[in-house]
Amino acid sequence: MAEQSDTTPLLALQGITKQYPGTLANDVISLSIFGGEIHALLGENGAGKSTLVQIIHGVTEPDSGTLAWLGDPTALDGGPAARREKIGMVFQHFTLFESLTAAENVALGLHETDVGSVRDRLRAVSETYGIEIDPDRKVSTLAAGERQRIEIARCILQNPDLLILDEPTSVLTPQEVDGLFRLLERLAQEGHAILYISHKLWEIRRVCRTATILRRGRVVATCDPRVTEEQEIARLMLGDVPMPDSGRSSSAPGDVRLSVTIPHRAADGPLGTPLEDIRLDVRAGEIVGIAGIAGNGQAELASALSGATPTEPKDGIRIDGAPAGALPLEARRAMGLGFVPEDRRGEASVHDFALFDNAMIGADVRANLVRLGLVDRGARDGFAGRIVAGFDVRTPGIEHTAGSLSGGNLQKFIIGRELLLEPMVLIVEQPTQGVDAGAAAAIHDVLRARAANGAAVLVLSQDLDELMGLSDRVAVLSAGRLSEALDPRTTALETFGKLMLGSHQEAAAHDALTASAEEG
């Protein structure tokens, strides 16, 4: 690595273009990454970051353009195998095998046939870099942060010249983020190049010296994020989309519309998290956010709130004062509940169904689309048309399938379907995950408008930034327990971070105690 000078980039992309049906994902992209540098790739969802990374990683082939490695345009030609030696990748959605152990996973990633030796090397890396990993634990028992550590350890064992991290902090607590940044800085000092992909500005400003900004498949700027104005970077990233209006509802909240008191609820399966002592009231006119890292009981809480599974006691969930704990989702809907699940494709919509059919899902009864057991096609098409027109769903027509919509447009369709029915209690899971900035802003606006119309709105999100900007109060779900709901305007970010992490540390301390007790 000594020979690479400041003038020869480790990796140079020249004129990379990739066309997918309907979208030009990468449009003549050029960028250079040097050894020892942490290089940010910045852009909104859909800007073309993922495609570019796939091209660098060799999973996808560009339609045109070249990649040069230390000035050699053929160095990466040996296919994925050749790239793996040079490039390590930590994916946004971990590509781990749940039923296999950490060591087996790493052995697979390294194409290493001897799992035993991998186990030893993992232990060594774990000591050298202070990354906590138990090589023999099954991945299915691990939390997101621990999974990411396995991926990073795998990359370190590979000793690649270039390390790519795709949205690495999206599943981490603020404290875990600190640890990650320290590790990245150390790796950079050792001479590794790091390509850091994110759409979070503050992270980029903290760890990166160079940033390449993508918008709609094109490089719009390359800058030093520490010196360029924040607003300027945001403008480059988002283009002409207006920044989300962070104005909150100012009116005083009204009566309690949704009241939750769950002393205990069992976990969904052996990999779930049981809920303990959940107490929460959501009042008319307010938006309450529930933050927390995935796997801390979010699935169980959403299931209890929506009525996917009945909840004890019967009055543990009250909608406008009436007990609803034992009722299924359909009955709760009749009481004024609207529910938007996390799984947009497959639960809230069906990929191969036309939009007019998707409009019926969960809404056919409430929207009076059924007469005497027959589908009223006119009413159905009218309803679907009102969703498309009222919520700016971009589609050529309601006869097109849900699968043909982009993530943001589909989410607007799904939220629109609920909002047209004017629910007085609205529960939304992950409203803007994987949604482009324009659609996210539009979704935030309609949620605020719903609250302003007197509905109680509850938002479950893993994106703390989103909740900080959207909610009147934010509670944190950690290890199945829900914190008090705090006002994000008067509460420090670190407080939420500690709440998100809290019970995990307790658990770790407990493990250490029992371990030492066994030794002694």
Added chain:
Amino acid sequence: MSDLGWIVPTALTVIGAMVPLMLAGLGELVAERSGVLNLGVEGMMLVGAVAGFGATVFLGDGHAGVLAAALAGAASACLFGVLTIGLLANQVASGLALTLFGIGLSAALGAGFVGMPVDRLPRLDLPGLSDIPVIGPILFGHDLLVYIAFLSVPAIHFFLYRSHAGLVLRAVGENPDAARAMGYPVRTIRLAAVAFGGAMAGLGGAYLSLAHTPMWAEGMTAGRGWIALALVVFASWLPGRLAIGAALFGAVTILQFHAQGIGVGIPSQFLSMLPYLATIAVLVILSSRTGRNSLDAPRALGRIFDPGH
């Protein structure tokens, strides 16, 4: 000694009932571990049975028949593999299609073999060992397919849990997208697993037409392919447990013969229902264990892997 005279015939009957189920079941187990659900086991067994019978008749050598059965089973599995792995066809529909096709194809090919005699697959005695009383005939007095069936259990266990190739296979059945991202040839691995499953099913069929009842009859597998599929679920995708399950079915077969022999006043048809009813009972009992079984299943089982997506 005379009091123990029943042991050897009983053990041999149990083994005879076990072997086709073990061969077909172990093959399907490997295929399912790679994430492919092939419901065509019954069809592949029949194709194997008729191919084994035909090759033995024409070549005059039982072991040539065994080889032909394995090849025919693998070939029909590859047909399924091309459809589901290459052309992304629905696995359930394609598996059913393979079974129906196998029933028809074997009936068409075997039309001329009905009523024809064939030499039973030769016993491979191990000098010395086979002469040990009781244990000798039970453990060492069998034909090739019995040895293959029983040695496959540890061999497949070792392959799945101790070899790198087995680790890759399990990874492919768990998360094919991730395996592909790591550079493993998912489709090739799955096709190989499916072909192996077909070869084993073919051997299971050959055991029926060459050793169990050396003759050819239309549909002679009588649902054993489906029972083998149920055994894979019963076994939670573990080779050792599959052998235990096959032994349980052997025991049911014994029960059936004994009841018939004693002449209990039950019509023979009802006794013949026992293996099928037992399969249903086992499936019901197993599934009622609070869905634990679904956790053992390969996570990508039955799902189409679409690399173009």
Added chain:
Amino acid sequence: MRIRIEKRPEATPLWQWGAPVMALILSLVLGIILFSSLGFHPLEALYAFFIGPISNAWGMGELVNKATPIMLCATGLMIGFRANVWNIGAEGQFLIGALAAGALGLAFWEEDHVWLVPAMALAGILGGMLWALPPAVFKTRFGANEILTSLMLVYVASLTLDWAVRGPLKDPDGFNFPESRIFHDAATIPNITDTSPVGWETVVALIALGIVWFILSRTAAGFRLRLAGASAKAAAFAGVDQKAMVIATLLIGGGFAGLAGAFEVSGTIGQLTPFVAQKYGFTAIIVAFLGRLHPVGVLLSSLLIALTYLGGEAVQIDLGLPKAIAEVFQGFLLFSLLGCTIFATHRIRILTGDAR
């Protein structure tokens, strides 16, 4: 040159119907290869197989007669398959339907009741539903896979029928043959005209198919059924009672198969014998898929599959080929269709030149 498969954003409607046509052409090509390799003139053999059997009005009638039970079974299965409920035990449900109807007909032997045929049809429906009930209960109550349980019951049904015709229902004057007495006229379904073998059961089957079409395409229940089939999670989100859906679709499938069984004994065979088992229940699976789980498709594909049966019998007589060649053809058709379905959902691109 390399071949790349890319997913289309939306399935193209053209290929939805183009795929079966292409599959048919592909099967004919495979048939030509098959007959040539067996040493026959391929076109003559294909003529004997596909055209000969229906070259006269009586033959056409036989075709319709053959297609009727297959179509009835396939109509019921289609409903289940649409909801992702895999009842593959229609053959067993068919046999028990036949047994129930036959037993009723024999119970009123030599008696002249106008209600006997309708009562036998009802008995057939109930018999089929009874046989579909255990898989439904085991699936909803215990989560047992309905593919395996319904299939195991086929063997149980076939043994039950075998026992019945050798035991309680055996013809007392039948020289110990395993078959029942021949039904009297009151227990047989009359033909519509004297010049054709087509009976009134075909009319009933067509009406039933029409009703199913209406339910699937126009009613809320039909929508919920499609939803349950497309995504279990989406169905749960929409408040569909999926256990009720499983039970209903299995029972409907069983009822249709049982009705087909009843029609088979009271319309076509006229007595109970082990040869009631013609594997129609299995063939119906092929028909349902070939018809792309659509009522019109099921109608057309049941005619096509019935033709392969007549063709199989014809080439057995004309060319001395085994009649199971019909099932080989059915396999060709189904495999070709399964293979062609990809064109509807994916774009196949052949890339030439520099593979960089």
